[in-house]
Amino acid sequence: MYITQVFNVLHDWWRYIVGVIIAIIGVVIFSMPHMIAIGVETAIGNVDLSQMQDTNYMMSLFDPNLNLVFVLLPFAGGLLALLLAVKYLHKQSITHLTTTRKKIDWKRFWFIFFIWGIVSSGIVLLDYYMAPEDYELNFQLVPFLMLCVIAILLVPLQTSFEEYLFRGYLMQGIGVLVKNKWVPLILTSLVFGLLHIANPEVDKLGSVIMVYYIGTGLFLGIMTLMDEGLELSLGFHAANNLFTALLVTADWTAFQTHSVLKDLSDPSEMGIEEIFVPVFVVFPILLFILSKKYNWTNWKDKLLGNIVEPPTEDYKILEEL
Template sequence: MTAPLPHPTGLPYHRMGHCTGRHRWWRPALGTLLFLGACLVLNILLFALSYGVGAAAGLRELPDGGHDFGPVANTALDLTSIAIALPLILLAVWWPGQRSPGTLSSVDGRLRWRWLVRCLLAAVLPVAVLTVTAAFLPDSGADSGEFGAWVGWRSFLVSLVVLALLVPVQAAAEEYVFRGWLTQAVGAFVRSPWFAVLPQAVLFAAAHGWGTRWGFFGLLVFGLVAGWLTIRTGGLEAAVALHVLNNLLAFGVAAAVVDGLSSDETAADAPWQLALADMVTTLLYAALVLWLARRHQPQRLSSPAAGPVSSPAPVVP
């Protein structure tokens, strides 16, 4: 596989499709079609496998056609069906895209682990603020005692282990698909970062289903802010960090109560109070990341070429 070639002036994140000089108009379209087809096939195989195991074990059949393996196992299957997208989208970058999969992580051609850790630390405060705020919002159950029954430490710890293993991969998969592949696929044709960020944000919100108007708008804001931070910092680390902690919080709270993981509600179903609190904490996180970016200066453009390569002078005897 050809490594990324330095661009004469360096490329922003959304223009990384041009980093090797092999970009063609059909490569993003072909990569998207192959990715969607592979996702569909693998999810059908996963469903068939789980259905066969459930039928052989004589488990209760669910309305969607699957079998009830229990809240934790059902959640693990749902997370796995999304996590499958991560290796597939990297394969789409490598084969139809004809460039290094690392160019989807950042303009540096790799995932910048030190910057990722800094972003994770920056996300702790906004996520903690959101947790406390959500507990005191109307209809949260804090005042009326409507919280579900505690599942017990054994079940809760087992759930946390499963979630800790799968949620980071599931959240990263969504970021690599929406903030990564889609942003760069659109950015291959447009120079404006906002035209590259807007389509993925709309598709990200739509992929979570239509619940409430405020829930959809909250997801749209998340997609716009995460996409803007991706281009502003030159990589997916900031978006992945916030997405991972948000999802760990949501699934962790659900795992603490009986039948919490069995709920079909997503962020798209959020009431206006929770959606507004989520948007405020997302903007707070963006401010913290920008402050860190000014201090640590993560690479925003791909490395420029050192200069034009001149032809060697002929050797005269």
């Protein structure tokens, strides 16, 4: 039903291409403050032009909190542009894009938000307890409080943009085009993972980290299709990025923040199990727990089944559902 309900709105293939272009334009427009700031620093001689390709160097130009704003703002612009495209280009409501339920189920969002927030934070704290030499205390009260405000306001916009774009807009758009569920599930997971290839983590950890990114996209896509909505993927993604930004940072990660802890470990020494365990152990366990809580059934059809356009007279029924 999550994909099928799109037949009830304007769903021509070209509209999805235009919608993606509009979202990209939103990202570019909201990237301008960062570009302007770099231009000002360059004009006053504070930038070594020979190091412009060095991500760590570019991030060192500004305070971590300001850097975080610059990193997250484009996602906020992309989200705004995407939702405007959905509303005016497709005549689709945000609720309709989010879920098959009559209204967005925030209980689902907060359930997995706190579950994953506790689990992910617990993993970091356990690692800190077992290997304290790999960390240093990075806590500074005022910068941390500023970080909290920035992260709480902007991180959910960043994660929501990615979820609405990949698990929502593209999942639905590709689904109605190819008339099945497995193609949009695989494609959106692959593209989601590959778009992270520019992250600093990839340079340090190698291409094997793509297993984690693509696997995470697949996990979020499975949740969306099985639960017939984005609430769970929105909550998980927001918790994952928010708690990480607040709790731990490192010189080789995309989020370099005034977090509580700083990871000093050598990323090249990270074991392959640290990448594979979340994807092949932790995520399946979470799916099992969620399936029991929300009574998921008919996995094969929901993940691999065909999409059949309902008769015209059934559109109103779909809308009411």
